[in-house]
Each structure stands twice: as structure tokens, then as C-alpha cells.
Amino acid sequence: MSLFKTITIQTPESVELEFTLAGIGNRALALLVDYLLVFLLLSLVAIFSAFISEQLTGVFLAFGGNADGLNLWLVAIAFLATAAIYGGYFVGFETYWQGQTPGKRWTKIRVINDNGKPEGIFQATLRALLRPVDDILFLGFFCIIFSDQEKRLGDWLAGTLVVQSETVVGDAQVKVSPAAQTLASELMGQAQIGNLLPDDFATLRAYLLRRQVLTTAARKQLSVQLAQQLQTMVELAELPQAEMPAEQFLEAIYVAYQKEFGDRRRAY
Known part of the structure; x- marks a missing residue:
């Protein structure tokens, strides 16, 4: 209830x-x-x-x-x-x-x-x-x-x-690289993570959960598009690392969002 x-x-x-x-x-x-x-x-x-x-x-x-x-x-x-x-x-x-x-x-x-x-x-x-x-x-x-x-x-x-x-409470099904975990702490101090709405985060999580079933070309294209959109949403002018892979950035945004709000918002 x-x-x-x-x-x-x-x-x-x-x-x-x-x-x-x-x-x-x-x-x-x-x-x-x-x-x-x-x-x-x-x-x-x-x-x-x-x-x-x-x-x-x-x-x-x-x-x-x-x-x-x-x-x-x-x-x-x-x-x-x-x-x-x-x-x-x-x-x-x-x-x-x-x-x-x-x-x-x-x-x-x-x-x-x-x-x-x-x-x-x-x-x-x-x-x-x-x-x-x-x-x-x-x-x-x-x-x-x-x-x-x-x-x-x-x-x-x-x-x-x-x-x-609202946001997701657990991340057991989402695999995140150690590099993304480290990057997440930097992003929390540089980016406006709170600008992301629940449906934005749901889209990010859905991609991270389903990326393995995508073809290599589709996965690369979709990750770049999503990373560019999220970079604009969180008002991040430059990435902490110039040659950062798009998926690493997406994983870092996911972790940063969970660290900031994960224990206080309810999942879809």
C-alpha cells in the first residue's frame, strides 16, 4: 500500500x-x-x-x-x-x-x-x-x-x-567501471547533476542495462548521442578528460546521480 x-x-x-x-x-x-x-x-x-x-x-x-x-x-x-x-x-x-x-x-x-x-x-x-x-x-x-x-x-x-x-535505488544490474566510479566524484563537483529529471535518468539506466544487446555500431552511435545530451543537461562545458569514452561518461553520470539522490528517491 x-x-x-x-x-x-x-x-x-x-x-x-x-x-x-x-x-x-x-x-x-x-x-x-x-x-x-x-x-x-x-x-x-x-x-x-x-x-x-x-x-x-x-x-x-x-x-x-x-x-x-x-x-x-x-x-x-x-x-x-x-x-x-x-x-x-x-x-x-x-x-x-x-x-x-x-x-x-x-x-x-x-x-x-x-x-x-x-x-x-x-x-x-x-x-x-x-x-x-x-x-x-x-x-x-x-x-x-x-x-x-x-x-x-x-x-x-x-x-x-x-x-x-524520483530515481533508481539500486544499481546491482548496472555494471560500472572503476574509472567511472572515480570520475563520478569529480562530476558531482563540476556538473549540475540535479538538472536531470526522472525520465532522463530512466533513459540513461535503460541504455546501460540494454547496451550489451546492441550492435557495435548502434551502441557507439547511441552512447555518443546520449552523452552529448546529458553533458548539455548537466551544464558541463568540458569533460574532465578530453578523450573520455562516451560510455564511461554515461556510467559516471549514473553513479554521480545515485550518490547524490539514490538514498532519497524512489525507483520507477
């Missing part, structure tokens, strides 16, 4: 992907962490604004000016900065981290499109705009509780889902 709901998404390529929905507990904890960080940022803005206001007011009064108009401008600027931090925090992080904020990354959940693809800036913006509405009278909480897909109002409008970040 599963404690979490699962959802199956059929991609435009007619591939079925299964995701585990994040659950109200994980989402609430992630939101608490994010709101604490937002509060810290807003506190810094308030302290800085008060300091600037005091300094500029003293200058205006020293020259015989009226500080009332200045204070109104400072209040307006502080208000805009507050709105920008509140909305920009969620939009910025979810766009740059592909559906994750610091809170979501800590609780191992992420936002995706209804079609299984990564969340974009448009979807992140819509979710951020509806967040205050969802927070009023706990409307978002009740929508998540009573929705089969656990969506709040922002998710319905943006066409998004909040799911657990």
Missing part, C-alpha cells in the same frame, strides 16, 4: 511516465522553508531601508528640505522591493532549478508541466501570482487535499503538478 498518490502521464511521443505526487506534508514543509528564507530577505530589505531613510532624512533636514516626500518615495521603493522578492524568489528559483526552490530541493519535490516536461518561466510566474490567493483562508491547502492530482489554484491555472523527485 502506497502512502502517496501516483499519476501516469503520456507524453506527445506516446511514452508513459509514472510520477509520485508530492503530498501535502512535503509541500507544506517546503513552503515553510521557503517562507522562512523570504522572511529573512525581507528583514534585510527592511533594515537597509530604515538605514537609508535615516541617513537621507538627516541630509534633507540639514539643507532645510522637507523629508515627507522623500519618506513616501522610500516607502514606495521598499514596497516594490518586497513584492519583487516575494514573487521573484519563487519564479527565479523554479525557473533556474527546473521546478525547485530551496524548500522543494530540501524536501526532494519539484514542479513539472502536466505533460511531464520541466516547468518554464511562464508556468512559474502564474503559480507565483496565484500564491497569495492560495494562502488566503488556506484555499490552496483544501484544493490539494480534495484534488485527485493534488493541485492548488496556481497549479490548475499554470497546468502544473508537484511531484517527488
Whole structure:
């Protein structure tokens, strides 16, 4: 019996992907962490604004000016900065981290499109705009509780889902060379391994499990194509070794991903 709901998404390529929905507990904890960080940022803005206001007011009064108009401008600027931090925090992080904020990354959940693809800036913006509405009278909480897909109002409008970040737990069937094990540690410090989505990792694992049945030519071609795609996804400009075989790189990505997330995500 599963404690979490699962959802199956059929991609435009007619591939079925299964995701585990994040659950109200994980989402609430992630939101608490994010709101604490937002509060810290807003506190810094308030302290800085008060300091600037005091300094500029003293200058205006020293020259015989009226500080009332200045204070109104400072209040307006502080208000805009507050709105920008509140909305920009969620939009910025979810766009740059592909559906994750610091809170979501800590609780191992992420936002995706209804079609299984990564969340974009448009979807992140819509979710951020509806967040205050969802927070009023706990409307978002009740929508998540009573929705089969656990969506709040922002998710319905943006066409998004909040799911657990999933991966394979064991690697007994995947053979990895010692060189790839060593390389994996280097990649964890150089590449953005967390950029890989569950279906990206599933594709990598499927290749490593089935490569033995491929012809030599097909295996070489497919490994190079997959390695190039993954290198772009993890934002790795250059390989640690110039003449590295494609399969060694794929094995290293597999090991690095498992080391970073393997004990915290569930397999397909």
C-alpha cells in the first residue's frame, strides 16, 4: 500500500511516465522553508531601508528640505522591493532549478508541466501570482487535499503538478567501471547533476542495462548521442578528460546521480 498518490502521464511521443505526487506534508514543509528564507530577505530589505531613510532624512533636514516626500518615495521603493522578492524568489528559483526552490530541493519535490516536461518561466510566474490567493483562508491547502492530482489554484491555472523527485535505488544490474566510479566524484563537483529529471535518468539506466544487446555500431552511435545530451543537461562545458569514452561518461553520470539522490528517491 502506497502512502502517496501516483499519476501516469503520456507524453506527445506516446511514452508513459509514472510520477509520485508530492503530498501535502512535503509541500507544506517546503513552503515553510521557503517562507522562512523570504522572511529573512525581507528583514534585510527592511533594515537597509530604515538605514537609508535615516541617513537621507538627516541630509534633507540639514539643507532645510522637507523629508515627507522623500519618506513616501522610500516607502514606495521598499514596497516594490518586497513584492519583487516575494514573487521573484519563487519564479527565479523554479525557473533556474527546473521546478525547485530551496524548500522543494530540501524536501526532494519539484514542479513539472502536466505533460511531464520541466516547468518554464511562464508556468512559474502564474503559480507565483496565484500564491497569495492560495494562502488566503488556506484555499490552496483544501484544493490539494480534495484534488485527485493534488493541485492548488496556481497549479490548475499554470497546468502544473508537484511531484517527488524520483530515481533508481539500486544499481546491482548496472555494471560500472572503476574509472567511472572515480570520475563520478569529480562530476558531482563540476556538473549540475540535479538538472536531470526522472525520465532522463530512466533513459540513461535503460541504455546501460540494454547496451550489451546492441550492435557495435548502434551502441557507439547511441552512447555518443546520449552523452552529448546529458553533458548539455548537466551544464558541463568540458569533460574532465578530453578523450573520455562516451560510455564511461554515461556510467559516471549514473553513479554521480545515485550518490547524490539514490538514498532519497524512489525507483520507477
